[in-house]
Amino acid sequence: METKVWKVDPQFPDPKVIAKAAEVIRRGGLIAFPTETVYGLGANALDENAVLKIFAAKERPPWDPLIVHIFDLTMLEHLVDEPPENFHKLAELFMPGPLTVVMWKKAKVPDAVTAGLPTVAVRMPNHPVALVLIEASGVPIAAPSANKFGRPSPTTAEHVLHDLAGRIDGILDAGPTQVGVESTVLDLTKIPPVILRPGGVGKEALEKVLGEVLVATKILEVETGLPSPGMMPRHYAPSVPVILTDGNPSELAAAIEVLKSQGYDPNQIGVLMPSGWLAGIEGVVTFDWGSWGNWDELAQKLFVGIRWLEMQKISAIVAPLPPPIGLGLAIRDRLTKAATPKDEFSSESKKSNCKCQGKTL
Ligand code: AMP
Ligand code: MG
Numbered sequence: 001m002e003t004k005v006w007k008v009d010p011q012f013p014d015p016k017v018i019a020k021a022a023e024v025i026r027r028g029g030l031i032a033f034p035t036e037t038v039y040g041l042g043a044n045a046l047d048e049n050a051v052l053k054i055f056a057a058k059e060r061p062p063w064d065p066l067i068v069h070i071f072d073l074t075m076l077e078h079l080v081d082e083p084p085e086n087f088h089k090l091a092e093l094f095m096p097g098p099l100t101v102v103m104w105k106k107a108k109v110p111d112a113v114t115a116g117l118p119t120v121a122v123r124m125p126n127h128p129v130a131l132v133l134i135e136a137s138g139v140p141i142a143a144p145s146a147n148k149f150g151r152p153s154p155t156t157a158e159h160v161l162h163d164l165a166g167r168i169d170g171i172l173d174a175g176p177t178q179v180g181v182e183s184t185v186l187d188l189t190k191i192p193p194v195i196l197r198p199g200g201v202g203k204e205a206l207e208k209v210l211g212e213v214l215v216a217t218k219i220l221e222v223e224t225g226l227p228s229p230g231m232m233p234r235h236y237a238p239s240v241p242v243i244l245t246d247g248n249p250s251e252l253a254a255a256i257e258v259l260k261s262q263g264y265d266p267n268q269i270g271v272l273m274p275s276g277w278l279a280g281i282e283g284v285v286t287f288d289w290g291s292w293g294n295w296d297e298l299a300q301k302l303f304v305g306i307r308w309l310e311m312q313k314i315s316a317i318v319a320p321l322p323p324p325i326g327l328g329l330a331i332r333d334r335l336t337k338a339a340t341p342k343d344e345f346s347s348e349s350k351k352s353n354c355k356c357q358g359k360t361l
Pocket of ligand 2: 145
């Protein structure tokens with residue numbers, strides 16, 4: 001199929017264009033659209049056949065549930081019977097915003113959306129284009145990130161086209177997204193609540209409202225059997241191995257030296273380089289990541305940097321790990337998952353012959 005690209009103003013999208021995209025959603029088609037976190041791939045959340053098309057386009061396994069996007073709180077009536085008490089406090093502070101809340105679902109929410117789970121994940125995106133699209137469609141929109149399954153999330157329309165051109169009906173292109181990493185997924189069916197995926201809203205901010213909040217680990221995943229893509233060991237991964245170092249210039253320089261000593265040409269080594277670090281270093285391909293300490297900026301440029309580097313014909317990406325502060329927690333999560341060796345995830349890695357695949361040096 002031909003994928004239509006509609007350029008829209010991020011603040012004041014043309015209502016005629018939005019009406020066309022909304023019509024596609026209502027007819028059961030797929031539209032990629034910007035949110036403040038990353039681009040989403042949307043379908044009518046109440047139409048099971050439409051939702052199944054998302055899984056086909058992304059090559060996403062059916063056990064991997066989707067986030068449902070709403071325009072306002074009245075849309076919740078389609079999705080949950082009674083939101084838990086804490087929900088309204090969170091909604092007041094973080095909706096619209098990069099927070100997804102997992103709650104007990106209504107029976108009419110299709111199983112395809114929730115991967116058969118008794119819960120549904122709900123978010124109100126803070127982006128004018130996303131909001132008017134949902135409003136004009138008149139239905140909640142199920143939308144995972146608009147990338148092929150397992151790939152880094154898309155923060156521009158070009159990223160979406162790279163992965164999904166010809167597989168979806170259209171894309172609303174409103175330029176790069178702001179937050180750059182996905183929403184925080186918070187499970188409110190648990191006491192205390194559990195962060196299933198760190199993201200755009202920090203743990204500290206949630207704890208101010210909720211008191212104690214836990215962060216899910218692989219152990220919890222095993223205990224609960226949660227089929228949560230954000231919790232899979234390898235995810236957000238580029239096509240080359242990612243090597244992580246402690247968050248300081250000397251560790252980063254040492255990791256680059258190790259790669260050189262293993263026979264890598266400097267021009268095969270891509271680096272997510274914080275501004276001003278290793279200024280004199282020669283030969284390696286650097287992406288100017290932003291100011292170390294400004295975790296918001298680094299989050300915004302994380303997937304852009306990874307996707308840019310992998311286009312530069314490099315053989316490995318090296319990156320320093322931020323501390324788990326604010327959005328630093330989400331960046332650590334994404335980088336760690338991107339660096340997980342493929343053979344810890346599946347047997348497809350047997351194809352690779354890299355010497356230091358995904359190792360943390
Ligand atoms: P994506 O939108 O592709 O970034 O992925 C959707 C995220 O929402 C994943 O991390 C899922 O695990 C999470 N999610 C969606 N629905 C549920 C649910 N019912 N329970 C737990 N996590 C969910
Ligand atoms: Mg995703």
